Amino acid sequence: MRALMLVAVLAAPAVAQPSGRVVGTVKVTESDGQPAGSGDVIVYVVGFSEPPGDKVAIIAQKGRRFVPDLIAITANERVAFPNLDPFLHNVFSQSAPRKFDLGSFKRNESKEKEFPTTGVVDVYCNIHPEMAATILVVPNRRHVVAGPDGKFTLEGVQPGDWTVFAYTRRATKPASAKVTVKAGAETTVDLEIVRGAEPAHLNKYGEKYRDVGQTYR
Amino acid sequence: MRTALAILIAGCVLPGTAHAGRTFYGWLYGTEVMPERGVELETWIQEENDKYGTRSKETWLSWGAVVGVTDQLELALPVELDWSATEQADGTTRTSFTFKRFGIEARYRLAPADPVEATALVPLVRFAVKRDVTARDSVRLETDAVVSYEVGAVQALVDLGAVGDFASGSSHVELRPSAGVSYRATSDLRIGAEVYSEISFDRTVESWATGGPNLSWTHGRFWLSGTFGIGLYHVRIAPRVLWGIAF
Numbered sequence: 001m002r003a004l005m006l007v008a009v010l011a012a013p014a015v016a017q018p019s020g021r022v023v024g025t026v027k028v029t030e031s032d033g034q035p036a037g038s039g040d041v042i043v044y045v046v047g048f049s050e051p052p053g054d055k056v057a058i059i060a061q062k063g064r065r066f067v068p069d070l071i072a073i074t075a076n077e078r079v080a081f082p083n084l085d086p087f088l089h090n091v092f093s094q095s096a097p098r099k100f101d102l103g104s105f106k107r108n109e110s111k112e113k114e115f116p117t118t119g120v121v122d123v124y125c126n127i128h129p130e131m132a133a134t135i136l137v138v139p140n141r142r143h144v145v146a147g148p149d150g151k152f153t154l155e156g157v158q159p160g161d162w163t164v165f166a167y168t169r170r171a172t173k174p175a176s177a178k179v180t181v182k183a184g185a186e187t188t189v190d191l192e193i194v195r196g197a198e199p200a201h202l203n204k205y206g207e208k209y210r211d212v213g214q215t216y217r
Numbered sequence: 218m219r220t221a222l223a224i225l226i227a228g229c230v231l232p233g234t235a236h237a238g239r240t241f242y243g244w245l246y247g248t249e250v251m252p253e254r255g256v257e258l259e260t261w262i263q264e265e266n267d268k269y270g271t272r273s274k275e276t277w278l279s280w281g282a283v284v285g286v287t288d289q290l291e292l293a294l295p296v297e298l299d300w301s302a303t304e305q306a307d308g309t310t311r312t313s314f315t316f317k318r319f320g321i322e323a324r325y326r327l328a329p330a331d332p333v334e335a336t337a338l339v340p341l342v343r344f345a346v347k348r349d350v351t352a353r354d355s356v357r358l359e360t361d362a363v364v365s366y367e368v369g370a371v372q373a374l375v376d377l378g379a380v381g382d383f384a385s386g387s388s389h390v391e392l393r394p395s396a397g398v399s400y401r402a403t404s405d406l407r408i409g410a411e412v413y414s415e416i417s418f419d420r421t422v423e424s425w426a427t428g429g430p431n432l433s434w435t436h437g438r439f440w441l442s443g444t445f446g447i448g449l450y451h452v453r454i455a456p457r458v459l460w461g462i463a464f
Binding site for chain 1: 251252253254255285288331333334437438463
């Protein structure tokens with residue numbers, strides 16, 4: 001009889017755990033206190049882990065820029081870096097969570113990297129110093145890009161006491177707030193984040209770029 | 218919260234240099250290769266002094282461009298020069314300086330170039346074809362099977378090399394087994410030790426072996442490695458230094 005019960009339990013369809021949602025608004029200001037213009041802001045929750053999704057995120061190289069220049073992925077997910085420009089690009093990172101160098105590759109070629117460690121990964125091109133992007137590698141899939149009006153909704157957050165972060169490129173530091181998420185309920189949180197200047201970065205050899213402001217193909 | 222702090226701290230860590238030492242050894246080939254379309258100029262200088270109990274001195278200089286064809290395959294175009302001084306029976310010393318060989322070599326890493334994606338055990342194979350400038354009918358073939366194993370800051374490496382000189386009517390083949398260990402003392406500096414040998418199968422060339430400490434240093438786009446080889450068999454000292462600069 002116990003064996004039959006066990007079979008019945010194993011055969012039963014998986015029931016989704018009850019979850020809650022976190023909604024709110026992120027306000028971005030420049031370091032001088034002025035309201036910031038448009039720019040992507042990513043909101044994510046920290047405190048629990050989830051397995052990675054199947055999708056491969058994309059950061060394209062187009063018009064001597066990384067597009068988009070800020071994404072969030074779950075640890076162990078992959079990012080593809082297609083080159084859509086008619087000249088060579090390089091992609092490298094010297095950030096501690098994920099150092100890599102993809103070499104130089106030409107138009108319509110793409111290379112991928114997996115990111116197993118959580119953290120902030122700054123990505124650059126060794127040929128074009130104006131190109132910069134940031135990959136937030138977070139421990140779960142509860143991350144979202146806030147809308148142009150700063151509003152966001154994080155769905156499917158498991159119940160518990162967590163910390164919600166907001167991050168944008170050039171942020172002087174992430175903004176955060178504690179939240180308590182309850183099953184089937186909505187939790188509201190508002191965040192304010194300060195944006196500074198684009199920090200200077202070095203090339204992949206740890207040197208200053210030559211002829212800053214001028215690039216070559 | 219700890220994860221969040223880790224994220225913040227990780228983002229604040231200052232970057233180091235991107236280019237690791239291509240080989241951490243003096244006589245042994247390493248298992249790192251150039252990234253795709255990377256270009257590097259490499260130079261090798263080696264001495265073989267007082268081989269086989271004679272007062273002979275020999276210095277090899279080799280340099281060449283190295284190009285990353287893919288992230289796992291690189292091509293090198295080495296040019297070799299040879300200076301030698303041999304004491305004659307009458308007490309005089311005969312010296313010569315020769316443009317010895319040029320050729321092409323391929324080094325293929327049988328593992329992803331990314332250290333995060335690669336396993337601890339990394340094999341690499343090397344093939345080279347070189348033309349002997351002084352013996353026009355001669356060709357040299359070289360091959361190496363290299364395996365490195367990395368645990369934490371320590372890398373152990375075995376390099377099983379073979380060299381054959383083939384000319385019309387004659388040939389010479391020798392094995393060049395070698396092994397070494399390298400310890401990462403700092404992010405840019407490694408120290409270790411290695412042994413290297415050339416084992417001949419005919420009487421035209423004698424066998425010899427050397428061993429000693431090695432050092433490898435990386436600084437930005439520049440790297441330097443070398444060993445001070447102390448004679449173990451049929452040679453007194455055999456130091457070797459190599460360096461590369463990436464573009």
